[in-house]
Amino acid sequence: MKLKKLFLILTALVAFSSTLTAVSDYEYLLGKYKTLKERLPAEKEEKRRIAEEEWLAAHPEEKTRREAEMYAQLFDAYLVTIPGKNYLMMKTEVTQKQWQTVMENNPSKFKGxxxxxxxxxxxxxxxxxxxxxxxxxxxxxxSNGHWAYYDKKKNKDVTEEDYNKDQKKKYSKRQVIKYYAIDCNFNANGYRLPTVDEWQYAAKGGQEFKYSGSGNLDEVGWYGGNSGGKAHPVAQKKPNGYGLYDMSGNVWEWCWDSSSNNCSLRCNCGGSWHSIAISCEVGDRYWYDADNTYDSLGFRIVRSSSKK
Structure with a gap:
């Protein structure tokens, strides 16, 4: 009604003008009307958003409740209890929507x-x-995450100065390596990366298939033979026996474990969209430095549980 009244007022005003032709009058009014029609709903929505933010700021308990509900829908609803074990696992790899909700950025190459x-x-x-x-x-x-330095020959941690000296040696065999040290409390009720044992047990899904959920990789995973050279939305293929998706293919998944031969390397499992089939087998694994990133490497999360 307000827009119609405004249109009638503009029409009446222009009617008194002798400088505009009938055609230009109509085009002018139509343009003004369309602009107002598009702008007013947006302004109304912005006012509503600001009012809601102000109200939530004055009622922090309601803001906390809404946030808890949102995170429950985005994460808790996707947790699967692993039979016979004391941990729950996300049924999918962490999605970009989930990541962006928590971290407020999106580093991914393939957007969606x-x-x-x-x-x-x-x-x-x-x-x-x-x-x-x-x-x-x-x-x-x-907790206590930090960069540390390890001398493989002396079999002990050393200083950053020792590391830098070792790197500068002309014929250095890299006796001193840099690695990321951090403590993990496996009894805490928060989220963490699975261990390799946890990941592989869950990937089997109580079944004895080569891949997670099937002996036919095309049924359960995106890999080099069917992906078209890109990652795909999660949960599009058949799940395994525990209801977990994409544990063979789509993206490699980081696990907690470090290499026994090189503590700077962290394990990842499952294969990816560009992997050959053998890399997508449940028992296969690979290792990367803790600060490496690739467009074929992601992760899924677990939470410890008191139930077995």
Whole structure:
């Protein structure tokens, strides 16, 4: 009604003008009307948003309740209890929507809310777990994260100065390596990365298939033979026996474990959209430095549970 009244007023005003032709009058009024019609709803929505933000600021308990409900829908609803074990696992790889809700950015190459987040390092994944735990008022699993230096020949930690000296040696065999040290409380109720054992047990799904959920990789996973050279939305293929998706293919998944031969390397499992089939087998694994990122590497998360 307000727009119609405004249109009539503009029409009456222009009627008194002798400088405009009938055609230009109509085009002028039509343009003004369309502009107002588009602008007013947006202004109304902006006022509503600001009013709601002000109200929530004055009622922090309601803001907390709404945030808890949102995170429950985005994460808790996707947790699957692993039979016979004391942990729950996300049924999908962490998606870009989930990542962006927590971290407020999106590092992925292949963009899409339902695509798995990638281009995230092991350190990034750990930071995500702690941030999500904090937002849900859960006890954080990870603490004391820092870069450290290890002398393989002396079999002990050394200083950063020793590391820099070793790197400068002309014929250095890199006796001193840099690695990311961090503590994990596996009894905390917050989110964390699965161990390799946890990941592989869950990937089997109580079944004895080569891949997670089937002996036919095309049924359960996106890999080099069917992906078209890109990541795909999660949960499009058949799940395994525990209801977990994409544990073979789509993106490699970071796990907690470090290499026994090189503590700077962290494990990842499952294969990816560009992997050959053998890399997507449940028992296969690979290793990258904790700060490496790739467009074929993401993760899924777990939470410890008191139930077995």
């Amino acid at each position: 809310d339902d695509l798995p987040v990638e281009e995230v390092s092991w350190i990034n994944a750990v930071e995500f777990c702690n941030a999500l735990s904090e937002k849900q008022n859960l006890e954080k699993c990870y």
